[in-house]
Amino acid sequence: MSVKLTAADLDRATAAGILQPGQARALLSFLEQSAPPRASFQLAHVSYYGGALLIIGALGWLLTEAWMQVGDIALLVLALGYMATFTACGLGLWRHDQHIPGGLLGALAVSLTPLAVFAVQRLTGLWPLEDEQLDYQNYYRYVQGGWLAMEAATLLVGLLMLRLLPFPFIVMPIAVALWFMSMDLTELAYGNEFDWDQRRWVSLWFGLALLVASLWLDGRTRQDYAFWGYLAGLAAFWGGLSLMDSDSELGKALYCLINLVLIGLAVLLRRVPFLVFGALGVAGYLGHLAYEVFADSLLFPIVLSLIGLAVIGLGLLYQRHRQRLSSGLRARLPKTLLAYLPALRR
Incomplete structure (x- = not known):
């Protein structure tokens, strides 16, 4: 059973003769420094995460066709501007011990990496997809081998961001990019024969692998990075499993x-x-x-x-x-x- 100790509790223990004078404060200081951070569920945290998810949605899978018409240069400038602003503000908040909003802003910067790479590929003529799949929002809807550069860049930026802002939620866009990459690599290998049944199996096995990796990571770090790995792994594994068709009661x-x-x-x-x-x-x-x-x-x-x-x-x-x-x-x-x-x- 876990017990929460406060300074008042330790002072009472000293008064009762259980601890020697001076030991109480030293013990409390040791516990505060050595114990891993504990998550607390507060209304402000709901606001932080809710706002971050709204921004990810607005600049990701809900991005409208109007954004595609502003021009590739403008799209790149906007994406890089957002990324730089989110990163700078996140670092500033982090230095002032506002780790949750600061870390979430870092995650937002990572989530915009595919948009920046999308603009760069179109500007340089390296965009590999056909006309009917030029829209950026299709990145979140369809499996396509041409998205690999966007996913690899997201993975790299995410790892760099973790060095700057060691915040567990940044694992989520990294895990999503890896999930997409597993699909797109398989599509690249299978070609046109990669059907929905095979996609479900790829999702299931990737989710299982991510769960095993999160289990290995769990308890080995001060920050709880494993939580978001578990969540992404469960979404991939359970989603692929639940979408499988089975006509038998067995x-x-x-x-x-x-x-x-x-x-x-x-x-x-x-x-x-x-x-x-x-x-x-x-x-x-x-x-x-x-x-x-x-x-x-x-x-x-x-x-x-x-x-x-x-x-x-x-x-x-x-x-x-x-x-x-x-x-x-x-x-x-x-x-x-x-x-x-x-x-x-x-």
Whole structure:
């Protein structure tokens, strides 16, 4: 069980004779310096992340055709101007201990890298795609081998930005670029034969590889970079898995089993994203069963509502007992397997 200590707690321990005078403050200083940063969920953080996502959307997949008509030089100047402004402001905020908004601005700069490379390729005549796929917003919609330069540049800029601003969210645009790159490289290898079924499998395997890499990274850094790796990996893995067509009930039951494994990993690793994706998958399977059993029945919305309440209850149960559940599950695993699990953080 984790316990939060304050200066007042240590002062009381000194007054009770448990600690010697002077040890309390030294211990508190040591704990503050050695403990990894703890995430806190505040309304201001919702505002920071919400604003960052709005900007990423506005300058990414929601970019309109009007932007494509301003000219390649203007597009490049705007992209580089945004990147320079976001980076400078992010560094300024970071130096004033405003790490969350500063780091998010750094992530915004990374997310604009594909737009800058897009403009450079069009200016230099190196743009490889056909006329019907000249629009930048198609980068976020279609698999195409011609996007590789944009993805490689995003990866490079992201790694450089992590050196300037070691903020975990910057891992997200890097992971997305790697996800796109895995698709585009496969499309380049397969050519026109790369169909939607193969794309789903590529997404699934890439997501699984990213989850394994995040598991290796988890607990090895002071900042929690693994969280965003888990989130991106789950999105790729679970998305590819959920979009696969299965006409057999056995396949659908296997899908439910995999999602139950994700819920078990949430307990084992103490990571909420596994619980969210796993619960969504199980709820989807239960919804399928409810539809088969209660099709065209007045009970159908009632059953789905009960499933939704069960999912909420599962989240509450996990939140209330996650320490005991995780410790109990870990106690049942062999020591050789425990050695590969990340250290307990909370």
